[in-house]
Amino acid sequence: MEYFIDAAYESLNHYGEELCGDKVEFVRTDKFFLAVLADGLGSGVKANILSTLTSKIIATMMSSGAEITEVVETIASTLPVCSERGLAYSTFSIIKVDHSGHVYTVEFDNPELVYFHNNILSEIPRKTVEIGGKNMFISEFEAENNDMLVVFSDGVVHAGVGRLLDLGWQYDNIVSYIAENIEPDMSPRVLTRKLLGAVNTLYMQKPGDDSTVCSFRLKPNRPATVMVGPPVNADMDKLVVNKLMYSRGIKVVCGGSTSQIVSRVTGKELTVSIDYDNPAIPPTATIPGIDLVTEGVLTLGKCLDIIRSHSQSDADKWDTFSLDKKDGATRLAKVLLEECTEVHFLVGRALNPAHQNPGMPVSLGLKLNLINDLAAELEKTGKKVTVEYF
Amino acid sequence: MVVVQVCVGSSCHMKGSYQVIKTFTQLIQVNELEDVVTLKASFCMGRCLTGISVMVNDTPVDNVGFANADQIFYEHILPLAQKEKCGEEA
Numbered sequence: 121m122e123y124f125i126d127a128a129y130e131s132l133n134h135y136g137e138e139l140c141g142d143k144v145e146f147v148r149t150d151k152f153f154l155a156v157l158a159d160g161l162g163s164g165v166k167a168n169i170l171s172t173l174t175s176k177i178i179a180t181m182m183s184s185g186a187e188i189t190e191v192v193e194t195i196a197s198t199l200p201v202c203s204e205r206g207l208a209y210s211t212f213s214i215i216k217v218d219h220s221g222h223v224y225t226v227e228f229d230n231p232e233l234v235y236f237h238n239n240i241l242s243e244i245p246r247k248t249v250e251i252g253g254k255n256m257f258i259s260e261f262e263a264e265n266n267d268m269l270v271v272f273s274d275g276v277v278h279a280g281v282g283r284l285l286d287l288g289w290q291y292d293n294i295v296s297y298i299a300e301n302i303e304p305d306m307s308p309r310v311l312t313r314k315l316l317g318a319v320n321t322l323y324m325q326k327p328g329d330d331s332t333v334c335s336f337r338l339k340p341n342r343p344a345t346v347m348v349g350p351p352v353n354a355d356m357d358k359l360v361v362n363k364l365m366y367s368r369g370i371k372v373v374c375g376g377s378t379s380q381i382v383s384r385v386t387g388k389e390l391t392v393s394i395d396y397d398n399p400a401i402p403p404t405a406t407i408p409g410i411d412l413v414t415e416g417v418l419t420l421g422k423c424l425d426i427i428r429s430h431s432q433s434d435a436d437k438w439d440t441f442s443l444d445k446k447d448g449a450t451r452l453a454k455v456l457l458e459e460c461t462e463v464h465f466l467v468g469r470a471l472n473p474a475h476q477n478p479g480m481p482v483s484l485g486l487k488l489n490l491i492n493d494l495a496a497e498l499e500k501t502g503k504k505v506t507v508e509y510f
Numbered sequence: 511m512v513v514v515q516v517c518v519g520s521s522c523h524m525k526g527s528y529q530v531i532k533t534f535t536q537l538i539q540v541n542e543l544e545d546v547v548t549l550k551a552s553f554c555m556g557r558c559l560t561g562i563s564v565m566v567n568d569t570p571v572d573n574v575g576f577a578n579a580d581q582i583f584y585e586h587i588l589p590l591a592q593k594e595k596c597g598e599e600a
Contacts (some may be wrong), residue, residue, distance in 0.1 A: 377551030393551060394516075394551040416520055418524070495593070
């Protein structure tokens with residue numbers, strides 16, 4: 121099976137600091153997914169520079185095929201030496217997952233990563249390797265569908281130290297907290313927020329160290345293709361519709377005129393529903409062979425609002441039920457957020473004369489912005505998004 | 511059968527298609543015309559600049575708004591529907 125790696129991370133900054141000393145870097149390629157969590161020495165600007173350099177160097181070198189020994193050598197000779205402490209230092213965890221499910225990890229001085237197989241805490245085989253005079257844990261194993269990996273910085277381990285808890289939260293307690301709270305199908309984002317929420321509470325909203333949680337879950341790969349807007353050149357209609365029809369996975373059409381084009385090219389009838397599930401959002405329609413047909417700009421705008429409010433809400437307020445409404449915008453948000461693992465937008469840039477009236481809240485320029493915003497927002501949730509213009 | 515299509519595309523939606531559909535649905539019920547009038551929604555009809563686009567038996571009706579929806583119904587839809595009804599009975 122080909123896997124998609126659903127990934128999410130979030131950080132809490134050291135109290136009073138504007139910059140975070142932890143840095144997470146994700147790289148997605150056609151062959152693998154790579155994540156690097158680096159924790160720079162200290163906090164603030166200095167730590168931020170150390171961790172940014174470390175994570176960026178690792179991510180860039182590893183994704184172009186470099187060996188771990190070369191990477192460590194490069195980091196050791198690149199990092200600036202701290203004037204106070206006389207050493208250059210940043211811990212890191214590297215997690216590389218192939219689309220076949222093969223996992224390769226390298227851990228250096230970060231809390232050990234936690235692996236859940238079938239939502240049950242499982243051991244991973246680690247061997248100690250000395251590279252450049254430093255001891256690292258390297259492990260390789262095969263992960264399966266729905267397996268989850270969680271990695272965090274030492275700020276999480278020290279949560280509450282000296283205030284609520286004498287010794288901090290401690291590694292074993294964190295692992296059992298995750299084990300107690302993990303649920304089947306829980307998304308990495310929800311788990312990350314939950315864990316970090318607990319950390320923030322233990323620190324009494326004043327984190328004494330940068331704390332970062334990063335989690336991953338393996339899912340079967342399921343792409344979605346979204347056609348939005350008619351192509352500028354009408355000769356391209358057929359090509360774009362064929363691209364949509366021959367795509368794998370979920371097929372979505374957004375836009376009144378666009379759905380008429382799809383209906384005409386495929387010869388399948390377009391039926392517009394007369395039922396408004398929400399008077400503010402135009403009704404949806406159906407075309408045989410297409411999973412979702414909606415109106416264009418207004419639905420997309422509303423969908424963006426929904427996705428934004430989902431990304432911004434707190435872990436406690438996070439409820440998936442709000443994605444169960446039947447209006448076009450919510451259904452689109454559900455497809456994009458939950459059902460698919462990567463999104464491909466086919467964007468037509470033809471001008472709709474109807475949108476040139478002052479009553480319209482969005483013009484064509486805004487519509488293209490809307491799609492860019494939507495793409496950026498989806499990328500934040502860890503999905504691979506591509507946009508193609510016609 | 512009288513077929514009435516109301517546009518629910520972006521532009522017409524902004525102008526109030528929802529209200530027009532609601533008004534038409536009510537008037538069809540009040541006048542007991544469910545058997546002779548089919549109300550349908552449609553995406554953009556390409557007539558965005560002339561108010562909420564409405565088609566009655568493939569004839570476009572211009573300048574429909576939620577304010578005059580009932581008037582439009584009595585002027586353009588009811589006569590056709592009644593003719594249809596009489597035809598059925600005869």
